[in-house]
Structure formats: C-alpha cells, structure tokens
Amino acid sequence: MYAFYSLLVYIFYTVFKKEEEEALGAAQGGASALMSESPLVAVMSHLLSFLEQYSHLQQLQQQADQYRVQLKRHRAQHRRQMKTLRTSYRQRLRDKNSVIDSLEEAITTQQYTPSTPGSDGECGADVPGAGAGAGLHRLVESLYGLQGEKSQLRGELRLLHSQLEQREQDRHSRVQVFQHQIDELKSCIEEREEELSRLRTASGATDSEKRVVCLSAENESLKQSLTVTQGLLQQLSVIPSQSSSVLIKENVLSNGALCLLLRMFSLTVLCYSSCRRMFFLTDNVLSNSALCLLLQENVLSNSTLCLLLRMFSLTVLCLLLRMFSLTVLCYSSCRRVFSLTENENLRSRVQQLESSLQQRIVTQTVEVESPATLRQLAEARERNEQLSEKLTNQNEKCRQLEEHIRKSDEFSCNLQHKIAAYEREISVLQEELLKEIGHLEEKKEEAVKAAATCSVEHFQSLQDHPAEASDSAPSDPAHHEDRLRQPEEPGPQLLRLLRSSHHRRQETDISSYEEMSEANKDLLEKYRKEVALRRKHHEQLVELKGNIRVLCRVKPVLKEDQHEEGQSVVVTTDPNNESALSVLKGQGRSHNFELDRVFHPQATQEEVFQEIEPLVTSCIDGYHVCIFAYGQTGSGKTYTMEGSTENPGINQRALKHLFSEIEDRKDMWMYTVTVSSVEIYNEVLRDLLSKDGEKLDIKINPDGTGQLHVPGLRLIEVKSFQHIKKLLAQARRNRITFGTQMNQHSSRSHALLMITVLGTDLASGAKTTGKLNLVDLAGSERVWKSGAEGERLKEAQNINRSLLALGDVIQALRGKEKHIPFRNSRLTYLLQDSLGKGNKTAMVVQVSALERNVGETMCSLKFAERVCKVELGPAARKIQRGGGSHQCD
C-alpha cells in the first residue's frame, strides 16, 4: 500500500513537474519565481521528505528486527548456559547426596558397631575407632570437595553476573539510541504538523476540513496515548537501568514488571483499537481522495483540495506508522522486560540453588554429627549455663569475701595499732619493772649485808657465850642460811645445824607430796565412781523413759586407710568418761558429743556385745528388741554386726547368748527360736535364706494382732547354735555387696536378721513372744565421694532415701508426733514393730576417726544425738498368761 502511495505521489509529481515546465516555456522568465513558490511543489517536496522519513523508519524497523534477533540469540545462548548449569548443579547435588548417604551409612555403622553381638574386648574397641577414623577422613574429604565446588560455582556465578551486567549495559545503550530516534521522529512530526497547518491556512477551509479537524482531535488523543506509552517506555528504560540486584532485594521488579506489562498490554490493545479506527478513517479519506482525483480529472480547481486531503491522509498514515513502530518498540521492550524478568528469575534460581547448596553443606555438617554428640552438645551447653550461673554465684561470693577481707584488713590494721600501743606500754612497764627489780636487788643486797653483819655479831656473841647456841639454833633456819652465805669463817657446828635443817625440810616436802597424790587418787576414784553412778542413774532413767540407747564405736585406723590423704585422727575418746566423744572439725575447733556409750577404737567385739547383752536377754523375757548399726559406708557396721569367722559380731554373740540363756532356764521354760533373714535392696524385699531369693511384700498379719508379717518368708526353727551359724553364713553369701571407692566389699542393702523367741513357762503355761531384730544398714554415703555411677548410683540413691525415711521416723518419734511415717520406706515399715512404742531399741553408730571422713562422722553423730532423745516409753513385755489373754507388763 505504501509502495502504491509513493508511486502515486511520484506520478503526481512528474505530471505537475511537466505542466510546470510547459507553463514555464509559455510564460517565460518572471513566472518561474511564481512556480517555485507554488504550494503544490511544496507539498510534493514534503511528501518526498516524508518518504525519506519513511524509508528511515523502515531502516529503524530493520535495526529493531536485528536487535530482536540478537536478543533472541542471546536469550537462547543464556538458556543453553542455564540448562548446562542446571544439569551440572543437579549432577553435583546427586554427587553430594551420594557422599552424604555414604557418610550417613558410615556414621550409622560407627554408631552400631560397638553393640554388635560378638564384638568384645580389645577387638570390639578397635573396630569403631577405625570406622570413626575412616568416616572422619571421608567427611573431611567431602567437606573439602564441597568447598572447592562451592568456590568454583561462585566463580561461575561471578562470570554470569558480569555477563548479565554487560548485557544490561548493551540494552541500556540501545534503549538510549531508540529514545534518541523517537525524539528525532517526534520533532519531525511536529515540523510536519506545523507545515500542514500552514498549508491549511494557505489553502482555506472547506467542508472536508471539518472532518480533518475531527481527525486532528482524534490525532491529538492518539498523541496523548502515545505520550503515555512513551512515558511507560521511559519508565521501562529507567527500571532496568537500576541495579538489578537492588531490585531483587526490594522485591519490586517482578511486581512492577507485571504491572507494566499489563499496562503495556492494555495500551497495546488501545493502540490497536485506535489503529483500527484510524484505518477506517483513512479508508474514508482515501475514498474521498479517490473521488477528488476523479474530480481533478474534470475539475482542476478542486485539485488543491484533493491534494490537501491526500496530504492529510498521508500524514495520518505516517502517524499510524509511527504508532505502529512505537507499538513494536513497546512490544520489543516488553520482550526485553520479559527477558530481564526471566534473567532475574534465573539469577534468583541460581541464588536459591547456591543457598540450598550451602544449606546442604550445613545440613550435611550437622547430620554428620551423631545424635549422641548433639545430646552431649546440649548437655554441655546446659552444663555451661549451670557453670556460668555458678561462676556468677562464685563471683558474688568472691566479692563478698573481698569485702570481708577488706573489713578484716581494716580490723587487723586497728588491732596492729592497738598492739603497737600495748607494746609501747609493755616496754615502758618493762623498764619500770627492771628499775624496780634493780631497786629490790639493791635492797636485798643491803638486807643480806645487814644479815651478815648481824650473823657475825651473833656468831661472836655465841663464841663468847656457847651455852645459848643449843637453844637458839633450830628455831631460826633462815638465820642459818644467812650464816651459810656468810663467807667468813663458818664453823663446823653451824654447818651441821644447817644440813640437818635442810634434811628436815626435804622430808616434809616428800611427805606432803605423798599426801597430795594420795588425795588425788582418792579424788579420781571418787570421780570415777561418780561418773559410773551417774551413768547407772542415767541408764535407769533411760530405761524408764524408754529412750533409744545410742552406742558409738570408733573404727580403728587400719593399714589400708594409711596410704591415703587426710589420715590424721580427728576423733578422740575420753578414757575417764565412757560417754564422751570429741571431733576436731578443723581450725582448732572441736565438737563434743555425749552419747550413752562410746567405744574407743581398740574396743573388742566382746566389749561391744557386753553393752548389748541385757537387751538380748530381755528378748527371751518377751520384749521386742531392735539393734541396728548405722554409719557411713566402710565405717564398720557389718564388722560390728556380723564380724569375722575368728571374731564374730553382735549377731552370732546374741544368738549364742540366747541359747546359753535358754539352756540355763530349761528347767522352768521351754523356748522355740525361729530365724528369718531378709535384705532390702533398691526398695525390694528379698529372702536371704531362700535359694531363689524371691521378692517379698510386707502385710498386716491377718491374725488380728495388728502385727506386720511377710507372706512367703522362710522362718527356720533353730535348735542349736551350730545350725544358726550355717544359716548366718548362707544369709551373708546371699547378700548383695559390691566394691566402691569407700569399701572393697560394701553392703549395698539393708540386712535384717529377725529372731523370734517363743517361751512357755512350764509351771504356769504363760507364753512370751520375744523378738530380736538385728539390722545391718547399708552405708550412708555421699555419691560424689563413693564414685557411684549407673546401677551403683541408683543403689546409693535408694539407700540414702531409706535412711532419710528412717531419720524422718526418728524425728517424728522424738517430737512425739501423732503420725509416724513408718510407711515411707520398706526399711521403716519393717522396723515398725521394733521402733514403735514399748520396744527396746539400741543403735550402734559407727564412725571413722580419720580427718577425710570428718563430714560424714559429724553427720552420723548429729543423727545419733537426735536418736538419743527419742523416747519410746517404758518397754512392754509381750506375755500371754495361761487364760489366753495377751498382756503387757
């Protein structure tokens, strides 16, 4: 169509040119100036320039096509690159996954290898070590590989970034070129418009011009939309020029580009509809122009009008073309924006991949660490927090101590000042004293001299009157001494006199000393008797009140204790007071304890038993008796209760005593002795005389007496002491012991030997039920000191818990509370019969004399002091008279 128009224009031009040449030939000369100024020629020349512009536009179009092709090529190249990158990424990720899998496998193998059945001893210990080494090696290698790949990828990414920047620069320059061309075209259009309006005014307005005005208005609206489009284009050219990374960061580009695209699309649609309208109008104009051409053939006067119309149509066409080119430009910009968006998407994808790779690396690093390590890490963190808390506390304490030290310093400074003042005073006094001494010495010298003179005079007078000497000599021995001092001519009589007086004085001294020591002995004897009497009275009082008797035995320092630190002895007993005990707590401070009886370290098993013996005897009489040994682990509880084969303890001696008493009473009483033995280990009751060691339970006796009994417990009737020895040995074998840091054979359970003595009075038929509970408690211990872990720790916790329950029971008994918490532990529940009212109870507190155990010793003795104060009330005898009624005396 454009070719047709240009051909048409060219034809018009040649026709008009010919006519002009002919007219030129006819009119000659002066008319030429008129012709050159003819509007038709001007219009034609404008048309030609327009054609030129049009060809230029086409060139631009071609350039735009070229750019588009280039862009397409770049995009394809970019896509290819991204594809290869993506494949390489995927490949690398696959590699990493396989490495991670292998590492996980290695770690799993490492974790499970030690528990593999059959792996034991050194062999079992070596394999995990090698596995761990290999795993670690692989891990380090993979990490290095990952880091290398990471840096490589970073390099590639940098390259891509630089390429992207280069492309953006290219695009920016192209946009600028386009903008420049658009500006040029705009100015051209403006020029044409001006020219057109000028021509219009020159040629005058017709009816058709009204339409032209309408078209111009439309043209104006189109121009406005063009301006909007250009504005958008400028926005588009501005947005990409910004740093893409910034846009990504602000997360604006994608949204903005989308909005712009939508806007562009709507504008393009608008443009398209406008174009359609323009085409329609142009068709109308063309038809008009065709009409004009026809008229031109007939009516030459209308030719100008036709030309004008034609001009207008061409101008509209030009505008249309311009619009079209702008639309194309917009489209290409849109494409560019799309490509940019795509680029940005790709870049963000690359970043995502990179971050995911980093995450993978991090995840891998974290996954490599086993759950146990993580747990340890968490624990370590917790410990760290606790330690930091402790540190804060310590700092606070330190600060307080510093404050204290500062005050002490001040105090000591004051004291030093005072001491200095006192010293000055003392030195003054010393000087005065020396002066006084000197003065006295002088006086003494004078007195001695006077005495000597007097003696000499006396001696002289004696020589003159010898008869008087015999009367006066013995009466004044000091006089003789003075004489003795007299160097001048002492006579033999005087010497004799003096010697005899000296002998007499010595004899007096010796006799007075002997008298004194005799008096001392008497006093000591009296004191001892007094102490014994006091003790007896105390015991009677204790018996009346029903106090728990507390005996204390100090363990001697054995050879095995001597190689360790803190072996100095801090516990001392008083040989003159069998109830006193003193513990040196350090820094010269000591604590004195007063108990019912204290056994010094050298006390024998027999001595200890002698103290217990009356209680054992009372068991035969029908009393409930409980004797238990309490103390820290390794302090000698088992030694006191069980003893050794050659030196048996309370248990054997008590039973021996029982049998000998029974033997003594056999003419009047008949006795049945039954024995049972249990241990409480981890709050579980076990029969020590049963082979299977089944678990037992404590129940209330269904006979209605309210007594406790243990269903299923073996009660063995014993006839002789030999039999009981065997049973005791069996019970000892069955008892649970382990070695701890404190004791090589530490008893980890409470052991109870329960002896029931049923007596029948052969004369009256009265029956007595005596019970003797001999309890060897498990050692109270400080867990950190005993080095207990795992199962041992659980044991220690259970032991300490039951001892605490025992302490609570003692406390409640002491306070005469209504509720005594016997049921808080198996131990107290089982001892309920013996610790309750009307029973006789004795506790043997075992203590170590060594300095390193002073803390435990103090605890045990303080507990003993508390137990001392527990009153169970007067003991009641369990006797059933002949009539069948159960009575208590």
Ligand SMILES: Nc1ncnc2c1ncn2[C@@H]1O[C@H](COP(=O)(O)OP(=O)(O)OP(=O)(O)O)[C@@H](O)[C@H]1O
């Ligand atoms: N009076 C003593 N004379 C000689 N050796 C003693 C004496 N007291 C304790 N021993 C010895 O000390 C060691 C520990 O004593 P024992 O086992 O009786 O302590 P324990 O208090 O029962 O300890 P645990 O509570 O751990 O069972 C034993 O070897 C024991 O022979």
